[in-house]
Amino acid sequence: MTNNEDITGLEAIFLAALDSNVRFITAVAGYPMTAVADYFFENKDPSNCNNYNIHWFTNEKAAMEAALGASVTGRRSMVMVKHVGMNVLSDPLMTAMMHTIGSGLVILAGDDPAAKASQNEQDSRFYGAIAETAVFDPATPRDAYDSLSRAFELSEEAKVPVIMRITDRLEKEKQKVSRSQINSKAKQEEKLLDRDIWKLTMHGKHQRFHIESEPILIHEAENSRSNHISINSDKVGIISSGYPSLIVDEILSTQVVYSSYSHLGLGMVTPFPVELIKSFIEKHERILVVEESEAFIESQIRTGCDSILGKRTGHLPFGMTEKEHVEFAFENIDNDKVSKYTDIQTILSRGSRPICSDCPFMPLYNILHDIQPVAGDMGCSIRTAPDPLNAVDTGFALGGAISTACGFPGKGIAVIGDFGLAHSGIIGLINAVDAGFDILAIILQNDVAAMTGGQSAPDLKGVVTSLVSDTTCINIDEMQDLEGKEACSENIKDMIQKKLNTKGVSVIYIEGKCTKN
Structure with a gap:
């Protein structure tokens, strides 16, 4: 792939991993992550001795632990799982935050808004808050490339695993992406686990995290290049993250009636950028939060503020966010509450997805x-x-x-x-x-x-x-x-x-x- 050409989000992730010198990848199959892992398997160059190793795992906890093993011995690593897999790998993730790592480790979490092929519709952004680590939530292929590249660097600076959330729509979206030069410093320096961590008690490790690592993550969240902001008026401000940010930008750029709305697109959602969001809210009379699947951002800024609109006020549905949902929210921006999304999807209304009629079982x-x-x-x-x-x-x-x-x-x-x-x-x-x-x-x-x-x-x-x-x-x-x-x-x-x-x-x-x- 040449520089600055139209590529998919999936291809952008692949190129960012190559250019970040990722050496070890583990993956557990499941929508929407299977397509990403398959692409890495199909495009692996066996003739390149410096290329990555990638392995299918049957269990996410084991996949995470193998990636940690690669990290502490000096190899940048990546774990590919779907959102429910985050539940399984959360055990070693929580401890890794205090334990510290070596070379950069990024967890690629594939979320499934609308639960097209999953047993639930959970939102991986919450794992950033639980684990107290960074979560990147890119909106476009260009954002995906830049976010993954930065995620490996941030992981090494803070000595913790970092999460990047993606969805199927991001994987398929196309955009021109400029590749940065391969990080030669990353190729030359293998960051190993610093065994001085074992001089600390378990409580001491937790203290060290909050004194040394957390400030690095907070500074990144407040100042991240993955966050995009445009101030156009003092009436309406939109706060978004992930793929819905692309939907918002499209509407604001093509529909003149909404061109005066301001927009803060968060490419990094945890640690929660409190000061950045507070400053944005103070500049506007009303705020609409556009996100999927859960009211993750909205729930953290609604307290004591009646001008915050989103899923909780009925302006947007829970689950996947579509263009028509955002347009409806814009049309009702002056209403404090609306009642529209009250239908509960059934198999009958969605359409049946039965087991294959010729299944041997x-x-x-x-x-x-x-x-x-x-x-x-x-x-x-x-x-x-x-x-x-x-x-x-x-x-x-x-x-x-x-x-x-x-x-x-x-x-x-x-x-x-x-x-x-x-x-x-x-x-x-x-x-x-x-x-x-x-x-x-x-x-x-x-x-x-x-x-x-x-x-x-x-x-x-x-x-x-x-x-x-x-x-x-x-x-x-x-x-x-x-x-x-x-x-x-x-x-x-x-x-x-x-x-x-x-x-x-x-x-x-x-x-x-x-x-x-």
């Missing part, structure tokens, strides 16, 4: 229709929860089905995919065996993470059989070929009933080939 799902309760896991099986299948009843977290079933009365049933088992479900199985629970774990093995792009899933059958003596393995494709679908269903039904009549932990391994991967 359909005979099982038809059987589970008549059994309750059944703990489901995140993955394809969660699509069997609604009508007409009603096969599983819960779906809390990837890898969580087995532990959920431990809380059911009698002998609980869990349905979990092989990728979910490798992610964290194996821990639930270990606990179930150790604590003596009565459960039946039905493990669906298709050897891929089917919903996230077909990444390979580890085969843990040997581990499972060593843990659970009552393990039965069948190949559902072969069984249907030999016995027919009706006989296959009856055999599986009888097998389930037999396991339910047996005390302790039981496992049924069902192998089948995914028709889409």
Whole structure:
């Protein structure tokens, strides 16, 4: 790619990583991060000995810990996860803030406003506040390039991991981007962990963070080049962050009626830039906050101020922010409250996204229709929860089905995919065996993470059989070929009933080939 050409946000992220001399990358598949990781895998240059190493991981905590290992030994590293993966890696992240690191470490968090392909719609910006670290929230490909480049530098200056939040729309947006020169200093200097940190107590490490690291992060937030401000009048000021900033800029530049509105686009949202925002608010009579998915900025500035408008006042919906939403908010800027976004989306109103009709595990799902309760896991099986299948009843977290079933009365049933088992479900199985629970774990093995792009899933059958003596393995494709679908269903039904009549932990391994991967 040449300098100053139209590129996507995804390409801008890739170039910023190259130009920042990233050497070690870990990734966990999941929308919208799979596309980013795939691009890095596809464009890796094996002939370049100084190129990055990238690895798929099945678990975000492990991915974060590996990146920390690279950082403390002098290699800039990056972790790619979707927003729910932030929950899993938060354990080492919290400690890393006080522990300190070596070379720059950036967590690329892919958020999913509107929950197009996720079990929830959480907002990764909150992890900046919880962990007390910096969060960049770029609006355009140019912002993404500049923010990621700066994030690695800031990570090294403050000796902490830094987060950059992205969304699918940012990945696809196109813009001219000028590449800076590759940071030769970063290539020459490998920053290692300073072991003097072990002279401090745990409390002392926390004190050191607030005295030495936090002021660096606060100064960056208040003065970041990622923040963009234009003061046009003293009546209306817009505060935004992330992709919605691009929407605001487009409306302000093309619709004359709103051209007098001022705009503060935050490219860095934590630490919260209190003084910058306070100064902007004081210059305007009314403030509209445009953001997605949650009211992260709005909730921090609404206290004691009736002129703050946004999601809490009904001017904008929770979740994804579209152009028509912002235009509606502008049209109602003189109203303190509005009542528009009161509909709750249903599967009927959105449109069904059922499991594939030719899924090899359909005979099982038809059987589970008549059994309750059944703990489901995140993955394809969660699509069997609604009508007409009603096969599983819960779906809390990837890898969580087995532990959920431990809380059911009698002998609980869990349905979990092989990728979910490798992610964290194996821990639930270990606990179930150790604590003596009565459960039946039905493990669906298709050897891929089917919903996230077909990444390979580890085969843990040997581990499972060593843990659970009552393990039965069948190949559902072969069984249907030999016995027919009706006989296959009856055999599986009888097998389930037999396991339910047996005390302790039981496992049924069902192998089948995914028709889409």
